[in-house]
Amino acid sequence: MRRPGFFLVEAVRALRNNLATTVAATVTVLIVLYFLGVFVLFGTYLYAKVDKERSGVRVTVYLDKRASPKQISAIGARLRQNPDVKPNGVVYVSKAEAWTQLKKRVPKSVWESVLTNPLPASWEASLQNPSRAKDVAASVRGMPGAERGPNGVRYGGRDADRLLRNAAVVEAVIGGLILVLAISAVALIANTIRLSIFARRREVEVMKLVGASNWFVRLPFVLEGMLCGLGGAILSIALLGISLVLLKDHLPAASLNEDGAHAIAFWLLAPLLLLAGTLLGAIGSGVTMRRFLRV
Amino acid sequence: MLKRDDIELEHADAANGNGATRTLSRGERLALLAEEDERAPRVKVAGGTPMIVLERVTKVYDGRVVGLRDVSLRIDKGEWVFLVGQSGSGKSTFIRLLLKELDPTEGSILIGGRSLATLKRSRVSQLRRNIGCVFQDFKLLPNRNTYQNVAYALEVQGMARHEIDEKVPEILQLVGLADKLDRFPHELSGGEQQRVSIARAFVNHPPLLICDEPTGNLDPDTSVGIMQLLYRINRTGTTVVMATHDREMVDRMRRRVVALERGRLVRDERRGGYVET
Numbered sequence: 001m002r003r004p005g006f007f008l009v010e011a012v013r014a015l016r017n018n019l020a021t022t023v024a025a026t027v028t029v030l031i032v033l034y035f036l037g038v039f040v041l042f043g044t045y046l047y048a049k050v051d052k053e054r055s056g057v058r059v060t061v062y063l064d065k066r067a068s069p070k071q072i073s074a075i076g077a078r079l080r081q082n083p084d085v086k087p088n089g090v091v092y093v094s095k096a097e098a099w100t101q102l103k104k105r106v107p108k109s110v111w112e113s114v115l116t117n118p119l120p121a122s123w124e125a126s127l128q129n130p131s132r133a134k135d136v137a138a139s140v141r142g143m144p145g146a147e148r149g150p151n152g153v154r155y156g157g158r159d160a161d162r163l164l165r166n167a168a169v170v171e172a173v174i175g176g177l178i179l180v181l182a183i184s185a186v187a188l189i190a191n192t193i194r195l196s197i198f199a200r201r202r203e204v205e206v207m208k209l210v211g212a213s214n215w216f217v218r219l220p221f222v223l224e225g226m227l228c229g230l231g232g233a234i235l236s237i238a239l240l241g242i243s244l245v246l247l248k249d250h251l252p253a254a255s256l257n258e259d260g261a262h263a264i265a266f267w268l269l270a271p272l273l274l275l276a277g278t279l280l281g282a283i284g285s286g287v288t289m290r291r292f293l294r295v
Numbered sequence: 296m297l298k299r300d301d302i303e304l305e306h307a308d309a310a311n312g313n314g315a316t317r318t319l320s321r322g323e324r325l326a327l328l329a330e331e332d333e334r335a336p337r338v339k340v341a342g343g344t345p346m347i348v349l350e351r352v353t354k355v356y357d358g359r360v361v362g363l364r365d366v367s368l369r370i371d372k373g374e375w376v377f378l379v380g381q382s383g384s385g386k387s388t389f390i391r392l393l394l395k396e397l398d399p400t401e402g403s404i405l406i407g408g409r410s411l412a413t414l415k416r417s418r419v420s421q422l423r424r425n426i427g428c429v430f431q432d433f434k435l436l437p438n439r440n441t442y443q444n445v446a447y448a449l450e451v452q453g454m455a456r457h458e459i460d461e462k463v464p465e466i467l468q469l470v471g472l473a474d475k476l477d478r479f480p481h482e483l484s485g486g487e488q489q490r491v492s493i494a495r496a497f498v499n500h501p502p503l504l505i506c507d508e509p510t511g512n513l514d515p516d517t518s519v520g521i522m523q524l525l526y527r528i529n530r531t532g533t534t535v536v537m538a539t540h541d542r543e544m545v546d547r548m549r550r551r552v553v554a555l556e557r558g559r560l561v562r563d564e565r566r567g568g569y570v571e572t
Contacts, residue, residue, distance in 0.1 A: 006450065017438045206434045209394065210495065211424035212451040213417070 029232025071145030089126035189284030229281025338532035340373035352402035362388030427496030486517035
């Protein structure tokens with residue numbers, strides 16, 4: 001095409017001439033992308049949080065008071081040999097160390113009155129794959145030197161299994177929500193643009209009678225959709241930014257979290273939303289156009 | 296039928312450029328027009344391939360309603376043809392077939408020696424650039440002014456801006472709208488809108504001009520000016536096919552008349568009238 005600017009001029013003209021539809025489409029994109037942004041922010045935050053928890057899953061083997069040094073090192077060796085355990089991920093925590101760690105975690109009032117150190121020594125193994133925690137635990141359970149009973153070997157705190165199960169659920173829910181939102185966005189935009197095109201189907205008919213090819217008619221419409229999408233995306237990003245600044249102190253997802261789990265960075269989210277908006281607009285109008293070009 | 300001969304011309308259409316005196320009746324003006332047309336120099340079009348050939352064309356809608364039934368017809372280059380018939384006689388079907396808005400159920404159509412049946416969908420736009428169209432309802436783009444409406448027909452071909460800027464004022468001058476370039480369709484009278492649509496149809500200088508009741512929405516006097524314009528276009532060698540209900544016009548002009556009745560071609564006269572003579 002000799003004059004690519006022509007189509008942009010055509011698109012902008014159409015946007016101006018159909019201001020109500022333009023506003024409707026833009027606001028649709030704005031709302032959808034705003035919620036999409038919120039979901040992505042929370043979703044990635046939760047995902048990071050779960051991931052963090054997961055990597056924290058450890059197998060702890062409490063050692064019997066009477067365990068011999070030989071027995072202790074045998075247990076350590078067994079853990080180290082396990083392929084599910086991180087290399088160099090096996091640490092010996094002595095009785096004294098365990099006590100010091102506990103003192104750090106728990107308020108003074110709790111341990112002040114305890115005169116003797118009640119904690120056993122232990123092996124702590126970090127895992128390559130947290131879902132294997134149960135098997136790793138089983139491999140050392142009952143070894144001589146390990147404490148007997150169900151609590152002799154623990155993994156990842158009480159709730160490791162539940163946590164892991166929940167992680168999968170959370171991921172699925174967030175992913176599903178984002179998908180549903182994206183689909184409804186396309187449907188909404190397609191519908192808005194369908195109304196706009198329907199109102200202008202006579203115009204399209206005339207264009208075709210004068211000898212405009214399909215793409216010549218379609219391109220301004222698609223550009224129109226893209227511009228609406230882009231506009232909506234920019235507005236939604238602005239709105240998201242404002243929301244984040246306002247809610248910074250109340251939302252864990254908004255600020256850097258002390259436990260190191262972050263939501264997706266805003267500078268990364270912004271171009272993603274721009275892209276999503278533009279694509280939504282283009283797809284929405286492109287898909288809708290097809291039906292009206294058969295003149 | 297209204298006796299339009301009796302209507303006095305109180306307001307000669309200022310834009311029609313017809314120097315006729317104000318006291319002439321519409322019929323007399325049309326007769327003058329016909330006479331003028333006889334004498335005026337015409338571009339002689341070499342014979343060769345006919346402009347339009349229909350061979351046993353039948354169009355059936357939804358397998359039941361018959362649009363055209365077994366119509367064969369040949370229209371030569373440079374000819375002027377009136378297409379007459381009642382509503383529902385198949386005039387619109389005929390025109391839509393020529394534009395390949397529809398495909399015939401049976402038979403073949405050739406335009407400029409090219410078969411429409413083998414014309415790919417993607418080439419239909421090319422076909423339409425070579426056929427000018429004028430409709431009863433003008434079919435102008437409402438959000439564009441006179442200039443932009445005409446320019447659009449050139450823009451669709453990807454013509455360069457400087458060429459468009461050259462051709463559009465020229466053709467608008469020809470149709471007598473040089474002073475209304477920036478008016479929008481709703482700011483123009485019916486006659487003026489039809490002039491814009493004729494300018495748009497003819498700006499490419501297509502070899503074929505198809506008019507579907509171009510004067511149907513215009514008052515009798517304005518339509519004389521439109522007819523004069525179309526005659527001038529025809530004299531440049533452009534084939535004109537015009538569907539019309541205007542009995543007086545057809546009777547006065549004494550041109551080739553093709554009559555359709557319930558989809559059948561019932562009459563084809565070299566110098567015919569609206570009804571059989």
